[in-house]
Amino acid sequence: GTGSGTVAAVPEENAALFLSPVDVGGQTLNLDFDSGSSDLWVFSTELDQAKIGQHSAFDASKSTTFKQMQGAQFKISYGDGSGAAGVVGTDVVTIGGVQVQNQAIELATDVSQSFVDDLNTDGLVGLAFSNLNTVNDGTKKTPQKTFFDNVMGDLDLPVFTADLDPDGTGVYEFGKIDATKFEGEMAWIPVNATSGFWQFPSTKFAVGDSAFEAFGASPAIADTGTSLLLVDQPIAEAYYSAVQGAELNQQVGGFIYPCNAQLPDMSVAIGDSYMAVIPGNQITFATVDQANTTCFGGVQGNQGAGIQIYGDTLFKSQFVVFNGGNQSLGFGAK
Ligand code: 0ZP
Known part of the structure; x- marks a missing residue:
C-alpha cells in the first residue's frame, strides 16, 4: 500500500483559495483541491500561449508515462461562472508522496478569463464523488475516478483531511488523521x-x-x-x-x-x-x-x-x- 501523505495548502488571493503542489508525469503544478467537484484538470501546452501566460502548463509530449484517451473530452462550469474544457489522458499523479499510476488527467484547451487572470492556479483536483466527473467520449458521459477514489484502497485509512490555516500555510493529508490538529x-x-x-x-x-x-x-x-x-x-x-x-x-x-x-x-x-x-x-x-x-x-x-x-x-x-x-x-x- 501507499500508506499516507501530506501536502501543503498555500493561501492565495488573500486566502480566498489554497494551492497545493501536485506532480503530474514528473511536472509540478499548483492545483486547487476542490471537494465540490470531481475533475482533475490542468493548464496544458494545448492552450494558447496568451492564455497560459506565466502559468505552469502540463506538456504531455514531455511525459514518458502520459497516455492519451482517444476521443475523450471534458467540459466543466463552476458555481462562480468560471470553467474549462479540453481533452483527456492518463498519467502518474503524486500528491504528498501518495501515487496513482493511471489517473485521468484533463488537459485544458480552453479556460475562462478568470483562470487566465488568476496567475497562480494551474488547475484543480476534484475531490467530490466520481459521479460528478465531466469526462465524455463525444457521445455519452464516461465519468473518470478522482485521485482520492483511485488511491483510497491503498491508504492506511480511506480518508483525506483538510487543515486550512486562517493566516498561513495549512495541509491536506491522505490516509491518516492527525489527532494533534x-x-x-x-x-x-x-x-x-x-x-x-x-x-x-x-x-x-x-x-x-x-x-x-x-x-x-x-x-x-x-x-x-x-x-x-x-x-x-x-x-x-x-x-x-x-x-x-x-x-x-x-x-x-x-x-x-x-x-x-x-x-x-x-x-x-x-x-x-x-x-x-x-x-x-x-x-x-x-x-x-x-x-x-x-x-x-x-x-x-x-x-x-x-x-x-x-x-x-x-x-x-x-x-x-x-x-x-x-x-x-x-x-x-x-
Ligand atoms: C469561489 O468561492 C471563488 C471566489 C468567489 C467567487 C464568486 C464570488 C465570490 C465572492 C466573494 C468571495 C469569493 C468569491 C474562488 C476564487 C477565489 C479566489 C480567486 C479566484 C479566481 C478565479 C476564480 C475563483 C476564485 N468560487 C465558488 C466556486 O464556484 C463559488 C460558488 N460556490 C458558487 C458555490 N456556488 N467554487 C468551485 C471551485 C472553484 C472554481 C475553485 C473556480 C477555484 C476556481 C466549486 O467548488 C463550486 C461547486 C459548486 C457546487 C458545490 C454547488 C461546483 O461548481 N462544482 C462543479 C460541479 C460540476 C458541480 C459537475
Whole structure:
C-alpha cells in the first residue's frame, strides 16, 4: 500500500483559495483541491500561449508515462461562472508522496478569463464523488475516478483531511488523521453522496449565544473550493442583523459592514449534535474600499440556491476528515 501523505495548502488571493503542489508525469503544478467537484484538470501546452501566460502548463509530449484517451473530452462550469474544457489522458499523479499510476488527467484547451487572470492556479483536483466527473467520449458521459477514489484502497485509512490555516500555510493529508490538529473528540456525520457532494443536514445555527432552528434549511455541502460560508439567505440576514451598520449591498454582491464592527461568532450545525463555531474575529473576508473602512463578510447568503455551501470560512476554524470508506465527515474544532 501507499500508506499516507501530506501536502501543503498555500493561501492565495488573500486566502480566498489554497494551492497545493501536485506532480503530474514528473511536472509540478499548483492545483486547487476542490471537494465540490470531481475533475482533475490542468493548464496544458494545448492552450494558447496568451492564455497560459506565466502559468505552469502540463506538456504531455514531455511525459514518458502520459497516455492519451482517444476521443475523450471534458467540459466543466463552476458555481462562480468560471470553467474549462479540453481533452483527456492518463498519467502518474503524486500528491504528498501518495501515487496513482493511471489517473485521468484533463488537459485544458480552453479556460475562462478568470483562470487566465488568476496567475497562480494551474488547475484543480476534484475531490467530490466520481459521479460528478465531466469526462465524455463525444457521445455519452464516461465519468473518470478522482485521485482520492483511485488511491483510497491503498491508504492506511480511506480518508483525506483538510487543515486550512486562517493566516498561513495549512495541509491536506491522505490516509491518516492527525489527532494533534484538533481539540477533543471528533464529531462524525454520515454524508448523502447521491448528489455527488459531501452533503449533510444542517438546520441549527447560533449567532453569538442565541441559537435557533431553521426548519426546512437546505442541505449543506463541505466544499474546500469555495471561499465563503454560504448559508440560506434568512440565516445570513439573521447573522448580519446582529452586526451594527451591516447591510446587503447589491453592487458588492453580499453583506458588508463597518470594519470596526464587533462580529458575533457564527455556529452551524453539522448533523444533529455538533455545532461548528466560527469565531467572530475570523469572519471578515476582505475590505471593499481603499480606506479599509468597509468590510465584506466570510458568511454570505446563498441567494436561494437550495444548497448551503460550507467553504473555507468554515475550514479555517475546523479540522475536517473526508471519509470515503463509510462516506462520512469528521469535524474537530481547532
Ligand atoms: C469561489 O468561492 C471563488 C471566489 C468567489 C467567487 C464568486 C464570488 C465570490 C465572492 C466573494 C468571495 C469569493 C468569491 C474562488 C476564487 C477565489 C479566489 C480567486 C479566484 C479566481 C478565479 C476564480 C475563483 C476564485 N468560487 C465558488 C466556486 O464556484 C463559488 C460558488 N460556490 C458558487 C458555490 N456556488 N467554487 C468551485 C471551485 C472553484 C472554481 C475553485 C473556480 C477555484 C476556481 C466549486 O467548488 C463550486 C461547486 C459548486 C457546487 C458545490 C454547488 C461546483 O461548481 N462544482 C462543479 C460541479 C460540476 C458541480 C459537475
